[in-house]
Amino acid sequence: MDRSTQQFAIRVKNLTVGFGRRIILDRLSLDVRRGEIIGLVGASGGGKSVLMRTIIGLIPRRSGEIEVMGESISSAADHATQAVAGQWGVLFQYGALFSSLTARQNIQFPLREKLALSEELLDEIATAKLEMVGLSPEDGDKFPSELSGGMTKRVALARALALDPAIVFLDEPTSGLDPIAAGDFDTLIKTLQKTLGLTVFMVTHDLASLNIVCDRVAALADGKIVAIGPMRDLLRSEHPWVRAYFHGKRSLMLQPKAS
Amino acid sequence: MATAPQLTATATGDGLELRPSGSWIAANAGALETLSRAVAPQLARAKFLKLDLGGVSELDTLGAWLLEKLSRQMAADGRPAEVVGIAENHAGLIEAVRRVNRRNPPPPAPGNPVIARVEQIGRSAWSARDDIAVFLRMLGSLCVALLGIVRRPRALRLTSTVYQLYRVGWQAIPIILLITFLIGAIIAQQGIFHFRKFGADSYVVDMVGILVLRELGVLIVAIMVAGRSGSAYTAELGSMKMREEIDALSTMGLDPVSVLILPRVLALVVALPILTFIGSMAALYGGGLVAWFYGGMGPSIFIARLHEAVSVTHFQVGMIKAPFMALVIGIVACGEGLRVKGSAESLGKQTTTSVVKSIFLVIVLDGLFAVFFASIGM
Numbered sequence: 057m058d059r060s061t062q063q064f065a066i067r068v069k070n071l072t073v074g075f076g077r078r079i080i081l082d083r084l085s086l087d088v089r090r091g092e093i094i095g096l097v098g099a100s101g102g103g104k105s106v107l108m109r110t111i112i113g114l115i116p117r118r119s120g121e122i123e124v125m126g127e128s129i130s131s132a133a134d135h136a137t138q139a140v141a142g143q144w145g146v147l148f149q150y151g152a153l154f155s156s157l158t159a160r161q162n163i164q165f166p167l168r169e170k171l172a173l174s175e176e177l178l179d180e181i182a183t184a185k186l187e188m189v190g191l192s193p194e195d196g197d198k199f200p201s202e203l204s205g206g207m208t209k210r211v212a213l214a215r216a217l218a219l220d221p222a223i224v225f226l227d228e229p230t231s232g233l234d235p236i237a238a239g240d241f242d243t244l245i246k247t248l249q250k251t252l253g254l255t256v257f258m259v260t261h262d263l264a265s266l267n268i269v270c271d272r273v274a275a276l277a278d279g280k281i282v283a284i285g286p287m288r289d290l291l292r293s294e295h296p297w298v299r300a301y302f303h304g305k306r307s308l309m310l311q312p313k314a315s
Numbered sequence: 316m317a318t319a320p321q322l323t324a325t326a327t328g329d330g331l332e333l334r335p336s337g338s339w340i341a342a343n344a345g346a347l348e349t350l351s352r353a354v355a356p357q358l359a360r361a362k363f364l365k366l367d368l369g370g371v372s373e374l375d376t377l378g379a380w381l382l383e384k385l386s387r388q389m390a391a392d393g394r395p396a397e398v399v400g401i402a403e404n405h406a407g408l409i410e411a412v413r414r415v416n417r418r419n420p421p422p423p424a425p426g427n428p429v430i431a432r433v434e435q436i437g438r439s440a441w442s443a444r445d446d447i448a449v450f451l452r453m454l455g456s457l458c459v460a461l462l463g464i465v466r467r468p469r470a471l472r473l474t475s476t477v478y479q480l481y482r483v484g485w486q487a488i489p490i491i492l493l494i495t496f497l498i499g500a501i502i503a504q505q506g507i508f509h510f511r512k513f514g515a516d517s518y519v520v521d522m523v524g525i526l527v528l529r530e531l532g533v534l535i536v537a538i539m540v541a542g543r544s545g546s547a548y549t550a551e552l553g554s555m556k557m558r559e560e561i562d563a564l565s566t567m568g569l570d571p572v573s574v575l576i577l578p579r580v581l582a583l584v585v586a587l588p589i590l591t592f593i594g595s596m597a598a599l600y601g602g603g604l605v606a607w608f609y610g611g612m613g614p615s616i617f618i619a620r621l622h623e624a625v626s627v628t629h630f631q632v633g634m635i636k637a638p639f640m641a642l643v644i645g646i647v648a649c650g651e652g653l654r655v656k657g658s659a660e661s662l663g664k665q666t667t668t669s670v671v672k673s674i675f676l677v678i679v680l681d682g683l684f685a686v687f688f689a690s691i692g693m
Contacts, residue, residue, distance in 0.1 A: 155657060155658035155659045155660065156658055156659060156660035167341075170341075171341060171344040171345070172344065172345045173344050173345070173348060174348060177348055177381075180380060180384070180416055181376070181377060181380060183415065183416050184376065184380050184412060184415040184416050185376070187414070187415035187416065188376070188411055188412075188415055192418075193416075193418060199657070199658060200657065200658065201656055201657020201658050202657070217376075219341050220340065220341050220375035220376050220377065244411075247407040247408065247411055248408070250404055250407050251374070251375075251404055251405055251407050251408035252375055252408070253404075
């Protein structure tokens with residue numbers, strides 16, 4: 057293992073992704089360091105989720121290279137990719153919980169598949185994860201159709217974190233959560249990152265979360281990363297879209313802290 | 316990097332000192348569980364516990380929980396437990412794990428399996444009442460929607476109806492033709508084979524004609540349509556229900572019955588008689604071909620015999636049944652679609668139920684019609 061793979065959890069080089077004639081990502085390059093929380097911002101429909109899904113191998117790419125934990129990624133069906141998949145947890149935008157399993161079984165599913173654990177320990181771990189994401193043990197027996205939007209998100213996070221993966225991909229994790237829950241969520245992510253050395257790749261529009269949790273923020277516009285760096289650098293960025301994003305009315309709360 | 320986990324136990328007087336070391340992470344889950352089980356007897360005897368985490372190189376939730384469980388076993392009996400040597404980067408996680416699993420979820424109430432079984436049978440019998448209620452309610456709301464159309468014909472969703480007609484009628488023709496053709500041919504072949512033994516092979520035409528026109532044509536077509544279009548209706552409406560599309564329709568002040576269900580049921584009611592006619596003709600054609608090539612009965616003789624054997628009544632009996640069967644299939648399919656709950660599993664279950672129930676009802680209805688037509692002498 058050379059130094060660069062030690063240092064970077066995800067390396068994306070000259071990635072091009074398009075559907076039909078439309079090019080979504082155009083020779084995009086992005087490096088994510090190990091143990092950092094990176095936030096990805098971009099316009100709606102601008103390719104944030106596409107970038108995330110391409111990195112985890114769900115969307116085929118036109119050209120370019122992707123490395124996750126030093127392994128190159130091809131498609132989700134590929135064996136090497138599936139081996140790397142053991143090292144990441146993904147929180148999908150709408151939860152993507154298995155609807156025929158209860159919340160607890162959803163969380164236990166990756167544990168059961170990858171590890172040999174006793175039923176008792178499986179239950180304890182699942183309950184622990186449920187409580188860590190702010191749910192009660194009783195919620196574990198509910199089916200996904202009986203959960204509210206925020207609860208679904210938390211269960212999905214608990215499932216993504218079930219194996220304490222090295223990298224977590226979060227697709228709009230705090231959307232649809234109340235500010236208290238979103239704040240708890242931020243704290244949780246920060247705690248896990250400190251303890252487990254977790255690398256977090258977060259697609260989000262939540263300015264507060266970007267400001268508080270993210271070590272670096274990457275801005276995606278016109279199919280490229282137009283600005284990347286700590287929040288205060290982005291606030292100073294001259295790119296018109298980035299300026300519009302961080303200096304709009306809703307972003308005023310960021311200003312005093314930044315100056 | 317990952318090293319094998321260890322748990323060293325040293326007895327100090329009445330107490331016990333545990334020194335976990337190495338990687339206490341999920342990748343070593345099996346070993347970790349064995350380790351923590353192995354110290355359980357010593358732990359039970361100890362008066363106090365000192366847990367020294369100084370040697371732990373890596374820790375995740377699973378490992379932290381197993382260690383927490385050790386100290387919690389002591390605390391449960393009021394024996395003192397002390398945890399020392401927590402690395403700075405592990406403190407947050409250990410703190411988080413310390414807060415969880417304090418309240419055990421209530422154990423599921425133990426039930427008598429016999430009583431549970433009896434209860435299940437009782438419940439499913441009782442739910443038959445719901446089935447009838449769902450069927451009648453759907454029939455009722457269809458009638459209301461239909462009356463609305465009669466009053467205001469422009470309210471009929473013509474585009475939707477025609478599209479459904481295209482799907483359940485026009486697109487079903489090839490498979491209906493094939494199946495009924497084969498059924499007609501098989502009946503004729505069997506008839507000729509067995510009737511020949513007592514020289515009655517010319518009566519095969521009577522059998523094929525009456526059977527196909529009166530019973531089998533409509534029955535086979537209805538079963539095919541229930542499997543092909545009924546299941547599609549249930550799945551479509553069910554996934555619309557799951558994704559709150561039907562709720563969205565109602566909040567816009569539109570009646571899901573007249574927007575979604577009436578066009579579908581109307582299309583079935585129109586399509587099924589047509590398909591029955593086409594299917595019956597295909598079956599007679601198949602029977603005629605077999606009679607010609609296998610039984611040596613030329614087409615002109617077949618047609619002449621058919622002319623004597625069947626009357627318009629037989630044809631009418633078959634055709635009268637068709638729209639009623641379509642109505643039953645449509646109502647069951649749409650009713651089951653609206654009963655889909657949130658999960659993918661329930662969609663599958665309801666689709667199966669829809670097909671099984673509509674085929675069952677089609678056959679029951681056919682029996683009732685047989686009694687009815689017999690008593691009015693048709």
